[in-house]
Amino acid sequence: MMKGYTRDTLMIQGTTSDAGKSTVVAGLCRLFRQRGVSVAPFKPQNMALNSAVTSDGGEIGRAQAVQAQAAGIDSHTDMNPILIKPNSDQGAQIIVHGRAIGNMEAGEYHHYKKMAMTAVLESHNRLKQRYPLIIVEGAGSPAEINLREGDVANMGFAEEVDCPVIIVADIDKGGIFAHLVGTVELLSPSEQQRVAGFIINRFRGDIKLLEPGITWLEERTGKKVFGVLPYIHGLHIEAEDAIPENIVPSSNGEHSNQLRVVVPTLPRISNHTDFDLLRLHPDVDFQFVQSVGETGNADLIILPGSKSVRDDLAWLNESGWSSAIKRHLRYGGKVIGICGGFQMLGKSIHDPLGLEGDAGSSKALGLLDMETTLGEEKQLIRRQGTLALGSAQVEGYEIHMGISSGPALHSPAIHLENSDDGAISEDQQILGTYLHGLFDNTDAARELLAWSGLSKNALSSEAPFDYRLLKEQELDRLANIFEENLDIQSIESLMNAG
Numbered sequence: 001m002m003k004g005y006t007r008d009t010l011m012i013q014g015t016t017s018d019a020g021k022s023t024v025v026a027g028l029c030r031l032f033r034q035r036g037v038s039v040a041p042f043k044p045q046n047m048a049l050n051s052a053v054t055s056d057g058g059e060i061g062r063a064q065a066v067q068a069q070a071a072g073i074d075s076h077t078d079m080n081p082i083l084i085k086p087n088s089d090q091g092a093q094i095i096v097h098g099r100a101i102g103n104m105e106a107g108e109y110h111h112y113k114k115m116a117m118t119a120v121l122e123s124h125n126r127l128k129q130r131y132p133l134i135i136v137e138g139a140g141s142p143a144e145i146n147l148r149e150g151d152v153a154n155m156g157f158a159e160e161v162d163c164p165v166i167i168v169a170d171i172d173k174g175g176i177f178a179h180l181v182g183t184v185e186l187l188s189p190s191e192q193q194r195v196a197g198f199i200i201n202r203f204r205g206d207i208k209l210l211e212p213g214i215t216w217l218e219e220r221t222g223k224k225v226f227g228v229l230p231y232i233h234g235l236h237i238e239a240e241d242a243i244p245e246n247i248v249p250s251s252n253g254e255h256s257n258q259l260r261v262v263v264p265t266l267p268r269i270s271n272h273t274d275f276d277l278l279r280l281h282p283d284v285d286f287q288f289v290q291s292v293g294e295t296g297n298a299d300l301i302i303l304p305g306s307k308s309v310r311d312d313l314a315w316l317n318e319s320g321w322s323s324a325i326k327r328h329l330r331y332g333g334k335v336i337g338i339c340g341g342f343q344m345l346g347k348s349i350h351d352p353l354g355l356e357g358d359a360g361s362s363k364a365l366g367l368l369d370m371e372t373t374l375g376e377e378k379q380l381i382r383r384q385g386t387l388a389l390g391s392a393q394v395e396g397y398e399i400h401m402g403i404s405s406g407p408a409l410h411s412p413a414i415h416l417e418n419s420d421d422g423a424i425s426e427d428q429q430i431l432g433t434y435l436h437g438l439f440d441n442t443d444a445a446r447e448l449l450a451w452s453g454l455s456k457n458a459l460s461s462e463a464p465f466d467y468r469l470l471k472e473q474e475l476d477r478l479a480n481i482f483e484e485n486l487d488i489q490s491i492e493s494l495m496n497a498g
Helices: 021-034 062-071 106-130 155-161 176-185 189-194 211-221 272-280 309-318 321-330 340-344 442-452 467-485 488-494
Strands: 009-014 039-042 045-047 051-053 059-061 082-086 091-096 099-105 133-137 165-170 195-203 224-230 259-264 284-289 300-303 334-338 348-351 360-363 371-387 393-405 414-416 430-433
Touching: 009 021, 009 155, 021 039, 021 062, 021 133, 021 195, 021 467, 039 062, 039 106, 051 062, 051 371, 051 393, 059 062, 059 082, 062 133, 062 467, 082 106, 091 106, 099 106, 099 371, 106 133, 106 155, 155 189, 165 176, 176 195, 176 211, 189 195, 211 224, 224 467, 224 488, 259 272, 259 442, 272 284, 272 467, 300 321, 300 340, 309 321, 309 340, 309 348, 309 360, 321 334, 334 340, 334 442, 340 393, 340 430, 371 442, 393 442, 442 467
Parallel strands: 009 133, 009 165, 039 133, 045 082, 165 195, 195 224, 259 284, 259 300, 300 334, 334 430, 348 371
Antiparallel strands: 051 059, 082 091, 091 099, 348 360, 371 393, 371 414
16 A cells, blocks of 8 residues: 655646546546545546536536546545536636636636636645645647647646646547647647656557557657557446547347437537436437437437526427427327426526526426526535335436426425425326436436336346446446556656655
């Protein structure tokens, strides 16, 4: 068991977005935890619509919550002090230390960066007092010339705290040597010296064929390649933001007892990790879809969370989804709405302050007798309760700015500790809730899938699908692959192991 390090911070940056930074940080957090090191993840600035509620009642990027799980610790707002949640092409909600401070246009946020750096350094200093090792995730690329001034997310932070940097590149995208050499060349001299070396990610094939390139890269840059990570087939780590393009349905519809579930891919969809269990469940045929024509003979349609509920509601109407959902219900199908999707099921949505766009009201789907009004105070809370459908325990978190009211809420979907949540329609075909993570609990998932129409033969399985156990197993698997393919001893030497 290692006792500690002289240097407390190591930063992982990437040549591009989706180079694998989040996964590398998660893998290193789990690996060091297995070695007995008390470690914490950190991301100075994150731009993502997938978020999580922390132990201290704030909001951070979903990736940092996953990394905290990998480290074996509870998530905290200090792990992601600046979270940017886009709500238009040029504007976003800015969250500092877990709390929304308002909306800003891109230019306005650029001028706010000095204050953002102060918040970042405050959080980093607090983490240093609690953990001997902090593994930091950068954002995008450190070589974005137009974003260098006042940089908070990459080298600007690394220079402030004087930490070593490892750069990750995705070889599966191609052009990896150009990516790595070009990135280093575009850094300032002091930043170049800060780069300790590289990790090559998602390699397929014979490693011997790559070795001449690695030798050239090390000679050309004077930087060490700390290892080559293989392309890990079937790896499941919750996504940081966008729905991956290579999502594979959980099945091919081969079994007659499968439940077919579809989720409309809203333009501003948020927290799509709510459906990871369904994607992976062996008895569920799951699809994210955009076109109404792709719904087929779905058993269950789920309306997901949204960062701009009224805009996404307008998209549902324009795309024909509203009519399709009502037709689906007439034929006996089931519908679930989560958070923003739950609000869409009501009669109307009001945004008098223009918090998510232009001030005004929108007529909703009218499937539940309730209305929602958006307010300035965001609800951020972890919840535990019992499904009204049966007796299954459910736990999750709320992240929303709307307050719903109306007769529909008199038939709640979930009984919480001191209150109720959501609604179930009188005909038992529609369920709505503010609770994210609805399917993560094994018993709750089984009850919801049974309500949705999953065959009793599938539900009678002696070993029900346990999503939480799977997430732990995947993190252990990731750490084991890192142990086999990375030069961990050299990485530790960067930290001057005590």
